[in-house]
Amino acid sequence: MTMPADPWETDRLDLAGYLARLGVPERAPSRAALDELHEAHVRTFTFDNLDVLLDQHRGVDLDPVQAKFVGRGRGGYCFEHSTIFAAALQRLGYDVRRRLGRVGDPGAGTQQGRTHMVVEVLLDDERLLCDTGFGTSRLRPIALADGAEDDYLGWRHQVRRTPDGGWGLLRHRDGAWELTHTTDELDVLPVDVAMGHHWTSTFPGSHFRSGLMLARHLPDRHVVVTGETVTVRRPGQPTEHRDLADGELQDWLGVLDVPLTWDEETRLLKRVAALRG
Numbered sequence: 001m002t003m004p005a006d007p008w009e010t011d012r013l014d015l016a017g018y019l020a021r022l023g024v025p026e027r028a029p030s031r032a033a034l035d036e037l038h039e040a041h042v043r044t045f046t047f048d049n050l051d052v053l054l055d056q057h058r059g060v061d062l063d064p065v066q067a068k069f070v071g072r073g074r075g076g077y078c079f080e081h082s083t084i085f086a087a088a089l090q091r092l093g094y095d096v097r098r099r100l101g102r103v104g105d106p107g108a109g110t111q112q113g114r115t116h117m118v119v120e121v122l123l124d125d126e127r128l129l130c131d132t133g134f135g136t137s138r139l140r141p142i143a144l145a146d147g148a149e150d151d152y153l154g155w156r157h158q159v160r161r162t163p164d165g166g167w168g169l170l171r172h173r174d175g176a177w178e179l180t181h182t183t184d185e186l187d188v189l190p191v192d193v194a195m196g197h198h199w200t201s202t203f204p205g206s207h208f209r210s211g212l213m214l215a216r217h218l219p220d221r222h223v224v225v226t227g228e229t230v231t232v233r234r235p236g237q238p239t240e241h242r243d244l245a246d247g248e249l250q251d252w253l254g255v256l257d258v259p260l261t262w263d264e265e266t267r268l269l270k271r272v273a274a275l276r277g
Contacts (some may be wrong), residue, residue: 008113010087017070035140046075048209060197081133082117095122101183154235227272
């Protein structure tokens with residue numbers, strides 16, 4: 001069987017529709033254009049596992065992802081965000097590499113699978129990390145260079161080399177640097193993404209199966225809503241963390257502008273209530 005010239009089939013992307021959804025024009029590759037696209041993507045789409053909880057996830061191939069993101073304005077998790085973002089960059093003429101990594105600190109004693117996906121861009125001889133599909137996603141790319149730091153609108157991040165030759169992304173939180181995830185430099189094929197998604201969305205022990213995760217960057221804050229809690233972060237201010245009140249989830253679906261059908265919202269509220277016990 002002959003592999004297609006582009007195994008990611010980026011020619012299938014409705015690029016005009018994607019850019020229209022983001023509200024940005026098509027521009028030639030540049031750092032300013034990449035920054036604009038990255039921030040627009042993160043602010044437009046939620047990070048969430050709603051379709052996993054609703055048992056209606058159609059997979060992470062480009063066609064179902066763009067039907068969801070471009071067609072409906074819905075969000076998803078890293079495999080979906082990075083799949084469509086990488087496809088758009090590729091179509092726009094950027095030099096793109098897809099990468100996989102592990103969430104959390106491997107030195108903390110817990111073993112994590114390669115279930116996070118990011119996009120690397122080579123632009124003007126500089127390697128850049130694009131991370132549009134993390135729960136607390138960056139708003140713009142950061143240089144893949146040991147010790148590189150970025151402070152954008154008060155959101156501070158740093159990149160460090162890991163002992164195995166990969167990269168760690170850290171965020172500044174409560175006066176200290178916290179490792180959010182690590183990525184490696186192994187080649188990634190569509191089957192790798194499909195396998196990671198399959199485990200994440202079906203394995204009984206996956207936290208994507210056992211609880212709600214819904215997050216979005218709003219103009220003045222970043223909000224994370226689970227089935228149990230609400231977390232609000234503002235740059236330079238203490239993190240607000242409290243229990244989710246009974247009946248409050250429906251309000252957050254409106255505040256975070258999650259375009260669910262009536263049936264989807266009804267089933268989601270019922271599923272979350274069941275998980276809360």
